[in-house]
Amino acid sequence: MIFTEPLVGDKTRESIRASITEPRADVAGRVFKALVVGSIVVTLLIVGILFFDQINGGWPQLSTRLGGFLQGTLRSRSEDELLGVHQALYGSLWIAIFVAVFAFPIGIAAAVYLEEYASTNRFTGFVELTIRNLAGVPSVVYGLLGLYLFVNDGWIKENITNGPTVISAGLTLAILVLPVVIITSQEALRSVPSGLKEGAYGVGATKWDVIRTQMLPYAAPGILTGTLLSMSRAIGEAAPLILIGAITGGLTANPGFTDVGALDDRFTAMPIIITTWVQQSGRDAGFAVAAAAAIVVLLCFVLLLNLAAILLRNRYENKRTV
Numbered sequence: 447m448i449f450t451e452p453l454v455g456d457k458t459r460e461s462i463r464a465s466i467t468e469p470r471a472d473v474a475g476r477v478f479k480a481l482v483v484g485s486i487v488v489t490l491l492i493v494g495i496l497f498f499d500q501i502n503g504g505w506p507q508l509s510t511r512l513g514g515f516l517q518g519t520l521r522s523r524s525e526d527e528l529l530g531v532h533q534a535l536y537g538s539l540w541i542a543i544f545v546a547v548f549a550f551p552i553g554i555a556a557a558v559y560l561e562e563y564a565s566t567n568r569f570t571g572f573v574e575l576t577i578r579n580l581a582g583v584p585s586v587v588y589g590l591l592g593l594y595l596f597v598n599d600g601w602i603k604e605n606i607t608n609g610p611t612v613i614s615a616g617l618t619l620a621i622l623v624l625p626v627v628i629i630t631s632q633e634a635l636r637s638v639p640s641g642l643k644e645g646a647y648g649v650g651a652t653k654w655d656v657i658r659t660q661m662l663p664y665a666a667p668g669i670l671t672g673t674l675l676s677m678s679r680a681i682g683e684a685a686p687l688i689l690i691g692a693i694t695g696g697l698t699a700n701p702g703f704t705d706v707g708a709l710d711d712r713f714t715a716m717p718i719i720i721t722t723w724v725q726q727s728g729r730d731a732g733f734a735v736a737a738a739a740a741i742v743v744l745l746c747f748v749l750l751l752n753l754a755a756i757l758l759r760n761r762y763e764n765k766r767t768v
């Protein structure tokens with residue numbers, strides 16, 4: 447007869463311990479997944495309720511005169527058939543263009559410099575810490591900065607912005623989102639695999655060639671996501687625009703979307719008229735309906751920007767796998 451010695455020792459203890467801990471880890475993982483999914487569902491539910499509540503509130507305007515509402519202007523009475531958001535859409539559209547033209551290239555270039563060219567020392571550490579702190583500064587502080595730089599400063603006012611104009615608003619909001627663009631671009635660049643860069647260097651590519659042909663295309667989805675989210679924040683800001691001097695009442699000019707000559711005139715924007723109409727709804731209940739309709743228009747504008755970001759991101763992600 448052959449007697450086998452029972453398996454004892456460290457291996458046996460490890461196998462027993464693993465058989466006990468694995469089910470616990472599996473249960474913890476399932477609980478965590480359920481919590482994450484539940485959080486997403488609750489978030490989507492809240493957003494959906496808010497969105498459909500605004501649609502319901504603004505339906506009298508959206509269902510009967512959507513075209514007239516999009517082409518109309520600021521009015522003193524909600525019953526006015528010429529009431530609409532065209533002037534505000536013009537302001538918000540050009541603010542978004544200024545943010546894209548100034549904040550995005552500067553922010554991405556700064557991120558590339560900090561990640562690939564700057565030396566690791568106390569100064570660069572201080573710069574990165576400052577950028578992260580600036581990302582958390584309240585928007586009203588940037589409004590005060592824009593008021594001082596672009597509205598009150600004599601030389602800038604006379605030669606560039608012409609006071610409280612769309613140019614002033616666009617530059618101010620570009621400065622507001624610049625730290626966010628830098629931070630998100632840095633994180634996207636850090637996600638580039640080191641093997642991708644080392645392979646490019648191995649075939650004789652220069653640093654600029656590696657950045658241009660390897661790093662930026664690979665990091666493009668993350669960069670696009672961060673930049674478009676920052677633009678969405680800029681479009682929805684009201685406090686800086688109020689400080690800069692956006693019009694809350696009557697506005698005589700009603701320029702077309704391609705009329706660049708109106709950029710140095712007085713302006714308004716979607717967050718401003720929404721705030722104004724909500725305030726005026728106390729004396730004229732019809733402005734509450736107009737404000738709800740304006741909120742829906744602004745949300746659709748932001749959703750279109752996010753859709754563009756998703757399409758561009760998917761395009762660059764597909765290039766990764768080719």
